[in-house]
Amino acid sequence: MKAVRGLLALALGLMLSAAHAEPYLAIRAGLKCSACHVNPTGGGLRNAVGNSFAQNVIPSNALPDALQGWNGSLLDDRLRLGGDLRTATTRTSVPGQPTRRVGGTEQTRLYADVQLVKDYLGVYLDEQVAPGKSERQEAYVRLSTPGLGWYAKAGQFYLPFGWRLQDNLAFVRQLSGISMTVPDKGLELGHESDAWSIQLVRSNGPGNKGPVTGHQTTAQAMWLQPWGRLGAAAAQVKSTAGDRQAWGLFAGTTTGPLAWLAEIDVVSDAGYAQGKRRQVATLLEANWLVQTGHNLKLTTEYLDPDRRVAHDNKVRHSLVYEYTPIAFVQLRAGSRKFGGIPQNPVDNRRQTFVELHALY
Numbered sequence: 001m002k003a004v005r006g007l008l009a010l011a012l013g014l015m016l017s018a019a020h021a022e023p024y025l026a027i028r029a030g031l032k033c034s035a036c037h038v039n040p041t042g043g044g045l046r047n048a049v050g051n052s053f054a055q056n057v058i059p060s061n062a063l064p065d066a067l068q069g070w071n072g073s074l075l076d077d078r079l080r081l082g083g084d085l086r087t088a089t090t091r092t093s094v095p096g097q098p099t100r101r102v103g104g105t106e107q108t109r110l111y112a113d114v115q116l117v118k119d120y121l122g123v124y125l126d127e128q129v130a131p132g133k134s135e136r137q138e139a140y141v142r143l144s145t146p147g148l149g150w151y152a153k154a155g156q157f158y159l160p161f162g163w164r165l166q167d168n169l170a171f172v173r174q175l176s177g178i179s180m181t182v183p184d185k186g187l188e189l190g191h192e193s194d195a196w197s198i199q200l201v202r203s204n205g206p207g208n209k210g211p212v213t214g215h216q217t218t219a220q221a222m223w224l225q226p227w228g229r230l231g232a233a234a235a236q237v238k239s240t241a242g243d244r245q246a247w248g249l250f251a252g253t254t255t256g257p258l259a260w261l262a263e264i265d266v267v268s269d270a271g272y273a274q275g276k277r278r279q280v281a282t283l284l285e286a287n288w289l290v291q292t293g294h295n296l297k298l299t300t301e302y303l304d305p306d307r308r309v310a311h312d313n314k315v316r317h318s319l320v321y322e323y324t325p326i327a328f329v330q331l332r333a334g335s336r337k338f339g340g341i342p343q344n345p346v347d348n349r350r351q352t353f354v355e356l357h358a359l360y
Helices: 001-014 022-031 048-056 173-177
Strands: 079-093 100-117 122-129 134-144 150-158 185-194 196-203 214-225 228-239 244-255 258-269 277-291 293-306 315-324 329-339 349-359
Touching: 022 244, 022 258, 022 277, 100 150, 173 244, 173 258, 173 293
Parallel strands: none
Antiparallel strands: 079 100, 079 349, 100 122, 122 134, 134 150, 150 185, 185 196, 196 214, 214 228, 228 244, 244 258, 258 277, 277 293, 293 315, 315 329, 329 349
């Protein structure tokens, strides 16, 4: 019977996902990213604690008996597997233009973590297999002390900068240029303790490819307290296409059933023909735990793409309802309203969407 349960759970794990758990869940539970994820800076494959959290805390209903207890590990926890499947249908309305509808698979990813020397040396892989051709997202070797007191990552990985949001199109993620769609190659050193999460990275720079050469230095520190957390990040890009500096402040806390996230990013970018641009993006997000398995998300965002130009700012307001009926499956429906330059209809569009996430 145990073998049958293991095979059923493994099949579910490969079909479903390890997903990009949103940071409001960590704020709400008072946990660090590394408490639930194999990756010390969060996102991607969950560890045993993360899988237990996903099964027993997030959903409104329990899994069938045959699937309960599966934590994603094989071979005495030396091999851990997962995946990420997302599909969506989006309707976009632009003033003066026909309404557009698009739908299909947004992404299918497979994850694996192999412990070559348990608790000390591991290899992590994140492969996007759909849509389109297979593409490597993360592939790195991780050397660490037990409990991730100190660690080093070498290879290709996502850079740490601000909140690791599920919505990679958020203004703060677009402006910083750092999200879970833009991996980089380099070396990351990190430290995890009860009160601190600190990373220092030397990498190629995501935009330094082909004839464009240079490097990027990224640093982030997050202070964790019972009331929430406060973080700061900085990134400096040296590039033949123009140097770039980014600074970010971010924070999270709870008030009753509400989990709050806030971030402000400031960028100075010399890569424009018209000269250096100073840019600002902000995010404020409230997540209301309506009841177990039901989350209502309200987000307001602001972007100023050039501080020298008046009246060129953009805003985006989102209302999203997330329903998690059972572990590893989430339904999301929402609406977004964009506002910006009056004469640009695209900057004043509206979107509604329905998404299915299979999360393991």
